[in-house]
Amino acid sequence: MDDGKEVNPPEGIVLKVEDVMGSHIEDPITFWGQPIELIEDLLKISTALTEICPFAAKVFGDPAPGKIYGGLYSEDQCWYRCKLKKMITNEKCLMTYVDYGNSETLKKSCIVELLEDMQYPGLASRFRLWGLRIPHNQDVTPFDQKIEEKLKQHQETELKLADELKHAVETKIKSLTNKVEKLRRVRCEFNENHFGDDLSEAVKVITEACLYMLHSMKKLEDTWNEYNCAQETLQACNSMDDVHILIDKRNEVRSSLYAAADEFISEVEKLPIEDRVNVLKSLASSLDAAYGPYEVEHNSNEMFDQFFEWRDNKLQEFNNIKHRTDSSLQLLSEWFRKTMKFFDLNSSASLTSTEVINDVDAVLDQAEQDVCKELEISTSQKDDADIKIICSAFNKAMQMIIKEQDLLLVIQNKYEASIQFKEQVGQWLNSYPSVEDLLSIKRSVKNLKAQLRWKLVEKNNLEDLGSYDQVKVQEMKEEICRLRDDIYEEICREQREYERLGDIVQNWFPELPLLYPEAAIRTYMQSAGLLTDSLERDLFDPEPMKELSSKRPLVCSEIKSQKILLKGYSVDTATEAQMIERAAQYHRAWSVLKEESGLLPILYLFACKSEPVTYVMVPFYPGWCLKTVQAIKPLIPEELCKVMQGVAVGLQTLHNSNIIHGALHPHNIFAVNRERGVVGDFDFTKTVDQRNIASWMIADKLELVAPEVRNGQPAVLASDVFAYGCLLLWLNFPKNNLKTNSDGTPDVSELSIDPKMLSLVSRMICFNPDDRLRVDQLLEEDDFLKLKKPDIIQEETKAPAPDEIIMNNVFTDETKSDLLGGDST
Incomplete structure (x- = not known):
């Protein structure tokens, strides 16, 4: 009533009276509740959620709108069905409890996934008192609070009554037996590595059986250094007056080194080096699989102390909980035995009903509480503090493993070097080499x-x-x-x-x-x-x-x-x-x-x-100069591929020693037997730049000198690559008078060439030497020298007669070296 007048229902509306248990009040005239006949359904849902939710997966990401989850209500720490109302922050959600109508803000860690069999509409309905409305100027807060308190009292009364329903004992025993059954499986499957058992054993192996620097190895290293100094002094000696004194000193140190090597070998052979290497390798592999990846940390040995202290505390806590669970279940078992005797009419035991029933609820509650606690600890994930301690111990263990592995490798290498030294120097202990x-x-x-x-x-x-x-x-x-x-x-x-x-x-x-x-x-x-x-x-x-x-x-x-x-x-x-x-x-x-x-x-x-x-x-390779071969009978694509691959290998051999050939041209490459490419030697009296600007650095009209050299810069390794790329063009397009771009590079825009090979050649003949392929990169290219039609289409050329070659080619100034087996003359 808002104005003292009675409000009648509209015409045609039939009023229905039903018994409802209120569960949440929105305002003085609006509330949520459930029909009385659904109270037992509420109890079943509550029992099921109590069994399911503690072991269900936490929600991943944001809850999906419309989907039903399990939520841990903050007031009584019990589980209820809920769904998303809205996101408050990245970690907090406003959730509505669908079976009761109330809402609260929950952390994501308090929300769990529910299976399909729990995804059905909520049991709560929204009700409104007919004919009433709230005046605009009325404060409803005190009224709301009173109604809420009454509603909570009523709800507690209803739940208490529900506990006394006819299946209450069956429900309670069933809940406990389900949890005990789960606990039995968990105990069978539970891996004590949950508390870093394998890491603990690994730390013991690492610290207790660790091999340290051998005394004989330190002596060996010092003697080696003394011996090397003696040898270096002898090598630098130019005086016959001093050399014999230095020889005597060297020989004395060499004898000491021989004895030190022998002592070191004997000590190493008594140690289980190979076994230790295998143990550390296995440990590193298993630890990396369980806790990796390894990160370098500057941890002290205190990390191990912290880890063992944490592990001991966790094990003590876990063992205490297991002991309490076993004790609680033992008490429950005693109660069942007394109950069996009481209900056995043929038994001579004199038990009263009070002795049987007394404290049974407390025994059941304690057993369930202890079982739940053990399940929670056995299946719970480690928190950030636990993870940090374990990771620090793992990183320290891996650091020590790697350090010892390095030491063992040094020991093995020094052992092999000492064996070799003894074998080689043994012949010189009592003799001297003769010329x-x-x-x-x-x-x-x-x-x-x-x-x-x-x-x-x-x-x-x-x-x-x-x-x-x-x-x-x-x-x-x-x-x-x-x-x-x-x-x-x-x-x-x-x-x-x-x-x-x-x-x-x-x-x-x-x-x-x-x-x-x-x-x-x-x-x-x-x-x-x-x-x-x-x-x-x-x-x-x-x-x-x-x-x-x-x-x-x-x-x-x-x-x-x-x-x-x-x-x-x-x-x-x-x-x-x-x-x-x-x-x-x-x-x-x-x-x-x-x-x-x-x-x-x-x-x-x-x-x-x-x-x-x-x-x-x-x-001497007469007739196998590339210029001569191409003039008499040009290489077919398969032969060209083999020959030029050999030339690339030759350049790589030189470049690996930081040698610039500088004179790569058709007269200085040999196609031996038309299948083996050989790079010729060059004029060793000249510098690389003197070789690189020689007049014969051309292939017909194609300039082989790199742009940077023509511009007055020193030749570099990439200058050889430029010449190589130009030779590839010359070999495949001998009659095509290639134009030259303004920057001095060949113009290949009008050539009929496969795009992949065009890209490869372009990266060899480009203007900037820093952008050119290295020879080792060239040899690794998938498309390198795939000189088959239609990749690069060789132009057909008519081979001239031998006499014509002799008259017009071989004996010209440009090609005098075609038969020489070396650089141009």
């Missing part, structure tokens, strides 16, 4: 060379007579050929002996070059084994090639069925030293892969005794 074998070979070479000269004089004298015995002359020629082969064989033996002595000098006796200057060991080592004074031009049966070389002495010959080329370079003292240094650097690069290096090998260097000329001896 007599080398000197003997040199004497043999001199003797053979004297025989050869005598035979040559004898042959020349016989031929000068005019009339001579042809058979005898032929026998002399054969004898001369055998002598040349014998001399070369002895020189090869000399090189092998130099290699042996060079290794001895490098590793054990650096004083040998000083003690035996006549052996010229230092000269051999400085030239990477190329320079020899045993070779002379007159030892060969030379075939002068004046028509092919107008700039330097050039001859070809054959030794032991191998065609070789001798290229002479005019040098002075400074130029000769630079030449030897560059040739040695080139030879060291070749020596890494040798035949697989993609480089033309240098066989020997030797100086002419009568004039300032140094000769380079290389294999």
Whole structure:
């Protein structure tokens, strides 16, 4: 009533009277409630939620509108069905309890997922007192509070009455048995690693059986350092007066080092190194799988103390709860036994009903409370503080594992080095290396060379007579050929002996070059084994090639069925030293892969005794120069692919040693047997920039010199890549007069070329050297040298006749080196 007048229902409206239990009041005339007949349904829902919600998954993300969840009501800490009304913050939601009508703000951690069988409409309905309305000027707050209190009292009364319904005992026992059944499964499946059991065992293994720096290893390292210092001092010594004193000191330290290595080996062999390595590897793998990834932290050993303290507390708490659960269930079991005796009419036990029923509710409640608590701890996730302690202990454990693994690796490497040292140095403890074998070979070479000269004089004298015995002359020629082969064989033996002595000098006796200057060991080592004074031009049966070389002495010959080329370079003292240094650097690069290096090998260097000329001896590939091959019979795509891949490998070999070829052009590449690409050597008397601007750095009209070099900048590794990319264009488009862009790069816009290959070539011939592909990147490209139609369509060219080649190509100034097996002359 708002004005004292009675309000009648509208005409046609039939009023219905029903008993309703109010559960929530919105205002003095509006409330929520449930018909009395649904009270038992409410009780079933409450019982089901009590069993389900504590073990249900927490809501992930934001709750979905319209979906029903389980919510933990703040007033009584019981679970009720609810759904989203609105989001308050990222972590808080306003939820409406669908079976009671009231709402409250809940954290996401208090909301859990419910299965489909709980997704049905709420039992609460909204009611309004008929004919009443609230005056605009009336404060309804005090009234609301009173009604709310009355409603709560009424609700508590109704729930209390519901507990006394006929199935209350069955419901309570059923709830408890379900939880005990779950607890039994959890105890069977529960992994004590929940409290870091495996991490605890790992920490014990790491800390209790850790291998530390061995005493003998520290002694070994100190003695090694002393030995290396002694060797370095000997190597730097240039005085014969001091060398023997230094040798004695070195030998004394070497004996000490031998004893230290022996002691270290004995100590290591007594340790379970391999077993420890395997244990640490297994530990690292299992811990990383359980707790990874590993993060570097600067933790002290206190992290382990904190971890063990946390673990002990957790285990104590868990064991206490398990003990209380076992005690509660034991009391309940005793009650069931007494009850069985009481209801057994044949039993002689004299029990009263009071003794049976007394405190049964307290026993049941305590059992359920303890079971729930153990379930909660057994299945709950660790909080942030727990996770931080475990992660810190894990990171510290991994740090110690890695540190010990590194130490074990050092021990293993030093053990192997010590074994090798003992084996190698053992022969020198009571002996000293001799250069007599080398000197003997040199004497043999001199003797053979004297025989050869005598035979040559004898042959020349016989031929000068005019009339001579042809058979005898032929026998002399054969004898001369055998002598040349014998001399070369002895020189090869000399090189092998130099290699042996060079290794001895490098590793054990650096004083040998000083003690035996006549052996010229230092000269051999400085030239990477190329320079020899045993070779002379007159030892060969030379075939002068004046028509092919107008700039330097050039001859070809054959030794032991191998065609070789001798290229002479005019040098002075400074130029000769630079030449030897560059040739040695080139030879060291070749020596890494040798035949697989993609480089033309240098066989020997030797100086002419009568004039300032140094000769380079290389294999001779007549007719296999790329320029000549393309002029006579161009490579087909499959052959071109193999050859240019070999050229790329050759460039990579040089670039890996930081050597810029600088003279890559069609005359300096060899397509050996049309299937193996070899990069030729270059003029070692010139700098890379002097080689790079040479007039023969063209392929027909295609300029191979990189733009940066033409602009006056020094050549770089990328300058070789530019030349390589231009050679690819020349090989596939020999008759296409490519235009040049304003920046000096070839214009490929009008070429018929596959887009992928166009992109690849463009990255080799671009203007900026920093943007060009490296050779190692080029070799890794999937589309590298897939030179098959229609990728790159080779232009058909008509091969000229051999005579035409000789007249118009081979003997021009541009192509004189086509048959030389080396750089252009």
